[in-house]
Amino acid sequence: MAALSTSDVAVEPAVVDLSFTGVRELNAALHAPDVADKASAWRVTSPAGRHSIAVGLDAEVDVRIEGHVGYYCAGMNQLATVTVEGNAGVGVAENMMSGTVRVRGNASQSAGATAHGGLLVVEGSASARCGISMKGVDIVVGGDVGHMSAFMGQAGRLVVCGDAGDALGDSVYEARIYVAGAVKSLGADCVEKEVRPEHLAELAGLLHAAGIDADATSFRRYGSARRLYNFHVDNASAY
Amino acid sequence: MLRESATFDRATIAEIQRAAETGIYDIRGGGAKRRVPHFDDLLFLGASMSRYPLEGYRERCDTDVVLGDRHATYPLHLSTPVTIAGMSFGALSGRAKEALGRGASEVGTSTTTGDGGMTPEERGQSKHLVYQYLPSRYGMNPDHLRAADAIEVVLGQGAKPGGGGMLLGQKITERVAGMRTLPMGVDQRSACRHPDWTGPDDLEIKIGELREITDWEKPIYVKIGASRTYYDVKLAAKAGADVIVLDGMQGGTAATQDVFIEHVGIPTLAALPQAVQALQEEGLHRQVQLVVSGGIRNGADVAKCMALGADAVAIGTAALVALGDNSPHLDEEYRALGSAAGFYDDWQAGRDPAGITTQDDELAARLDPVAGGRRLANLIRVMTMEAQVIARACGKAHLHSLEPEDLVALTIEAAAMARVPLAGTSWIPGQGGL
């Protein structure tokens, strides 16, 4: 398959044009055990909103996707750096384990859902349920997030430079949430918490890692009140 | 003479008293306890003049089954259609998972992980391991996805269609908490909906993603709790499932509200023919395999499922009983917990004297995984042989050759649900509707 041939010397990025090559061939090439030796940099053109682009990567490769992607782009990512030069559909970087995923545009629902690790940066805004059930990932959103973001978030950090929609952090466990703008409402058991120096430091670190220029002191912190951790009849209405 | 009310019987009164006392609903393990139409309400028509039986022990009656050969490079080849249902590490001890793996591998069948991820105990012992993909995604790990032999997307369970999971704080030990990324000792709620897809159109895309991640090697199962089975099976098959796992309302659970177990979902018997009809109408019966669970106890149940069109069955409760759950030897200990051998269902509580549904190291040490595995293998062998006995009597050289025509029903309800005639008549009530 000509589109996937790469030179022996990994200087030039491998280029895959999805108007000629299928997502299956792209992913198979990216899953090859020696992918990083063949080409550590990949350019994917004409993604045209296709689903499941660059999913299940498990190597230190740099994948640049030039355009918009559909559902689950970079799903379950490990080690790789994936950049979407456009908008991303539902579940970008879902269940990511490590590596970095960057969306230059906006992201649809459930961005970074259940992700265990790595860094997800959405330079634009993210829709509802951003960071739902997050389990250790760091998510930095340059714009706003929709309702129910960080729902049941278990671990990791969600940084929102703009505003947050309704029910932020509903039923959150140990995930930490930072929002610079307005929060429409907090979900069950989510409360505002004091920003201490260690929080300012971690926030500055996250903003720096994300390459987003924002003032850490302008953020407020939210997290679990831990009142719903064990069922108590007097809290029944909160469930 | 004392007269007990049928409406306010002693169990009902006790439950009202308990609710008033505690202010919380009753959570328990096991499946529905009420009597519902079930496989016991069906009988086989053995061969006689018009049918030719096979000679037991001499003429072959095969039991093998291939699961997931529609799209996957490596479908599962099992020696028996009796598989082990998904039961989580967390609900069960690591040693119980190991025992399940040992028993299943001995007889050439599969086990299934559960909420809470894949353990080395189970992966190590299970020749064929199905990895569940649940709404909670606890411990979901692409390395485990790749290490699995099949992937099961769980939409629901028969005990609680529409419900999420629950693992009470006393079972969240350090290891369980670590695998689920949760603080120790919290009541763990698993979501009832998947976090990154909603309807059947999304499911199709999700299945596509899972196939892409695993390079189309592994069969993808979809598990549903029996409720709107006809439509759910059609939608799951259209979404690309290779195998559909259908769990009826009698299906066991580790921890669910009693009201949910007893009042939501439909019996396995009522759901199975709907699933088969749905697959037949799509031209996918036997291409998309159907695994049925919920109250499967013996070879007769297996044979009846096969005759109604299932490709395989899955057992949960029966497997735990084989490992030693509810053993009469433990009666005294069960009584100390307010139960008795044959009645114990506090699988949510973590104090299981049999060492199966617990995370307490001392209790768990009571279960010898080798001996437990052997007992499970025995049970599966017996179930398989019993099904063969029936199939041969019906003249069938493979369990899958059993057919509805081999069955009659003992009750009008069972006849209507199973869509076979009431015994001694040619009457199938309810034909003409779904």
Ligand SMILES: Cc1cc2nc3c(=O)[nH]c(=O)nc-3n(C[C@H](O)[C@H](O)[C@H](O)COP(=O)(O)O)c2cc1C
């Ligand atoms: C202890 C226990 C734990 C279970 N855990 C899960 C689970 O994690 N995921 C799941 O899909 N089903 C789970 N189930 C349901 C079983 O997979 C299966 O549907 C059911 O047990 C079948 O019915 P049976 O118990 O009558 O054989 C569990 C059942 C039991 C008894």
